[in-house]
Each structure stands twice: as structure tokens, then as C-alpha cells.
Amino acid sequence: MFELSTNVASPQQLRRGDFSAYDALYLGEFSCLSYPNNFCAHPEFLADAAEQVHALGKKAYLRLFAVPSNHDLPTVRKVIEAALALPFDGFEVHNLGLLQMLKEMGNTKPIHLGVFGNLYTDATARVVKDYGVTRVYPNPELSLDEAIYIRDNTPIDVLIPVHGKIPLVVAETCFIHENSGGLPGEDCKFKCAQEHWLTRASGDWSLKDTGCMTLSGADLCMLEHVEKLTAAKLNAFYVQSHGESPEYIATVGRIYRDAFTKAFAGETEGDVQPLLQELSGLAKMGLCNGYYFGDAGRRYVGRT
Template sequence: MFELSTHIPGPKQLHEIDLSAYDALYLGDYTCPLYPGNFSRNIETLAPAVERVKSMGKRCYLSLYAIPKDSDLIWIKELLQGARGLPLDGVEVHNMGLLRTVREILGDIPIHLGVFGNLYTHETARVLKTYGVERVFPNAELSLEELIYIRDHSPVEVIVPLHGKIPLAISGTCFVTDYTGQVPLHCEESCSQGHWLTHEEWELKSIGRANLSGKDLCMLEYLDRLAQSDLNLFYIYTLGETGAYIETAGRVYREALQKVGSNGEVRAAQWLDQLRSVSHSGLCNGFYFGVSGQEYLSPKALSPIA
């Protein structure tokens, strides 16, 4: 069995996109509280969203703002107070301060450490476990061997991103706002379109307050290896992406994961074509194999994962 999850920032995506491929949803855009209807910011949108997700038979996690200042703690605490009693399956945080706040307000609810929690070692994971963290997104720069080592040497679950633009940096100010000199009237549309930072063949994508890799991480051809390593918590990066991207990536990976160990290779080329069709800058393997995050390596060229 496996779990395939992604982030859904607001009501529009939740209601208009086919999310049937996903087993679990992280509700909220953890990069920007100003995103319209952001589940990470508004109890008015969060409560009905949780009800809808649970009615779909999916696990539901609340994702909190990644880099709060003291002034943000006021509304975050109000959000958590309002979330009491909601059938959440967990809460994602990115720093120790919010970890403590969640524990104080929501009790023993499972806590997940987000990607900007910057977890690099199993020792950190062991410490976090004592504070109630059950699951972690390791730092995106770690290799697969390092992810597996953390899983094997700490009492926490490890999430393995399979696809999408890798989060590289986050800021408390918006790139789009700074560039235009005014808050966009339709920032949801602006973020989904993306803003590209380019130099010759090198690209990054900005979604306002966060910068992402230009190329899409793609682990489609390595699913058998991941399964052989007993990895089963999978995730797709989709913040700032279109509905077509979210649906296509989810459908392809669900179909491929269900074929692991059987005849999945028969459709690998077709699946890759579908993923490339929604990719702006092409595919890469991120940092999983100890090389630059821009490269895509052939599975035949690599030895089995340790």
C-alpha cells in the first residue's frame, strides 16, 4: 500500500480539479498567507474544505505558513483554535515555534515537518519525534540513500517527493509585488501563471514568495526501486501549477504505482510523454542521485539504491 499526496491551496482548486488520484491532501499554501481563500489562513474556507476532503474518503492535513513572524502568530493561533474539532489527520509545520503552538492548541494530533523545516539528519528527526512529529519532508538536497538512512535510523515516517518543481527558497515578501510595485488584483491567477527567472539555459520559477526549480523532478522510471526500498509515502509538488498539471501528474503516478512489480514498463514511455506535455522546462531527478538538480539520469546507468 502507498499514499500519494499533494498540496491544495484554496477552494477553487479543491472544487474544480479532479483529485481522485490522490490519497491525501495538504490543505493550504504554506508560502503566502495572502493567497485567495488560502486554507492556511482562513477558517471560513478550511472547515468546509476538511468536510469535503473527508467525504471524498481522503486523509486531510492542514498546512501552516512556513515562515511566520511574531505578528503572524496571532492569526495562526486563531486558525488553530477554529480547527479544534475538525477531523484533521495531521498538521504540517516548518519550524519549532509552530510545532509547540500546535501541540498546545490541538493536543496530540500527528505533526508533519514541512520541506522548509530543513531536516538533514536522522538525529534531528529523533529530536523532533519527542515533540510529536510523526512524519518529515527531508530537505530537497538530500539523496535517496540519505532519505532511506533517516527512515531506517529514526522513529519517524519519511515522505518521498516523486514529481514537480522543487522548493528551493522562501521569502517573507512577494517577488511579484516587489516587481510591479502593487499587490496583484488577481494574485491567484498571477501565481498559477508563474514568473520565470532565466539566464541562458538556466531557469527558476517564482510563485511570489517562493522560488522553485525550473525543471520538474521526475521519478517515474524509478518507482520499482523505491518500492524495493519499502518507501511508500509519496508526494507531488503542485503549488503554482494548473489544474491540468495536478490532474495529469496525479493520474500518471497512481497508474504507475499500481503497476509496480508488474508490467509498468510497457507504458513508461507513454507516461513520460504525458508528464512532459505539462512541463515548462523539462524533467530532472533533483538531488536524489548525488548530482546537480538539473540533470535527468537513465535508470540503466545507476546501481540499485542501497
């Protein structure tokens, strides 16, 4: 009745993680091709990955690099060529050029438009539908009502993030590498494996930096609004887990799996405070509702 998904960057993460709560996995670290053993950049890993995910009884979606320059296209093309011959359940793209490339290469698999596709309107959703897009990740600045409007007014599904840090900015160059003495073209030391925070001197806000991508400091949390999501007949939900620990991925997945299962069965959720405390313990900068309720991303609105 619903699909709960999250992201997995590499074979090592796929082996080490507990993804039992999820129905589908988005494979690949879309913000940086240099990420170690990134599914986005290593076609030699794809056959085993698809087999492993399907053996777990889950769908396998391949993420393509979000911000390819001309010099990246040969790598991306090799990844697509390999994936087209494998039983992936779909591709995720963030770039109109890659939509055209998939079309020219004869792709018949479903395509999902990712967060950096910057989809704001139902008009854009209808345009990308012509390229084979079946699901879109609305821009995080949209309210929940606007995302539902896109779903209701286009022949296309929407992916609703329910937990995790909100992707805000992606860039071709690495902020961490440049600001730790690294030179252009120099081998990356993967300092992004450690946590990096951009914090205002007053300490009243922080953002998380992963090198080529900046995310919100606080974790989006929609646990208290699961019944609202199911009442709107939404059915595709996503946990943003980039850079998070295996414990985070397993715990968040378990909590939302249980909440959505109850909601779709018509059961009313009881006291969620213990679960919120558990989620808060995993969120270094606290919880928020993003832009879902018309706010600027940082406020948390509980169930009313």
C-alpha cells in the same frame, strides 16, 4: 499499501480539481498568507474543506504558514484553534515555534514536518519526534539514500516527492510584488496567478518564482524509478503541484497512481516512454531527478 498526496491552496481549487488519483491532500498555500482564500489564513473555510476531502475518501492534512513572523501568529493561532476542533488527519508545519505552539495548545493530531523545516539528519528527526512529528519531508538537497537512511534510523516516516517543481527558497516578502512597482503594505494584485520565471541571460537555466517562494524550473520526475522506491519499502509519496493547472494535477496523479499500484503488486513496468512524453509535455523546462542521485538538481537519469 502506499499514500500518494498533493497540495490544494483554496476552496476554489478543491472544487475544480480532479484529485481521484490521490489518497491525501495537503490543504493550504504555505508560502503566502495573502494568497486568495488560502486555507492557511481562513479558519472559516476549514470545516467544509475537511468534510469535502473526507467525502472523497481521502485524508485531509492542514498546512500551516511556513514563515510566520510575530505579527502573523494571531492568525496562525486562530487557524489552529479551528482545526483542532475538526477531523483533520494531521498538521504540516515548517517552524519549530509552531511545533511548540501546537504542543501548548494540546494538539494530539499527527504532525508532519514540511520541506522548509530544513531537515537534513536523523538526529534532527529524533528531536522533532518529541514534539509529535510522525512524518518528515527531508530537505530536497538530500539524496534518496540519505532520505532512506533517516527512515531506517529513526522512529519516523519520510515523505518522498516523486514529481513536480522542487521548492528551493521561501521568504516573508513577495519578489513579484516588490519588482512590479508594489509598495510595502499596499494591497496585493495577485500577479503570482501568472507565471513568472527567473532565467539567466544565456538561457541555460530557469527558476519559477511564485512571489514568496522560488522553485526549480525543471520538474522532478521519478517515474522510471518507481520500482526502486517500492523496493526500498517507502510508502508515502508526494506530487508538488503548487501553481499548476488542474490538468497537470490530474494527469500526473493518474500516471503515478498506476505506476505505484503495479509496482506494489509486483508487476514490472513496461515501456514508460509514452508516459514520459506525456509528463514532458506538462513540464515547460523539462524533467530532472533533483538531488536524489547525488547531482545538483538539473540532470535527468533514466532507468538503468
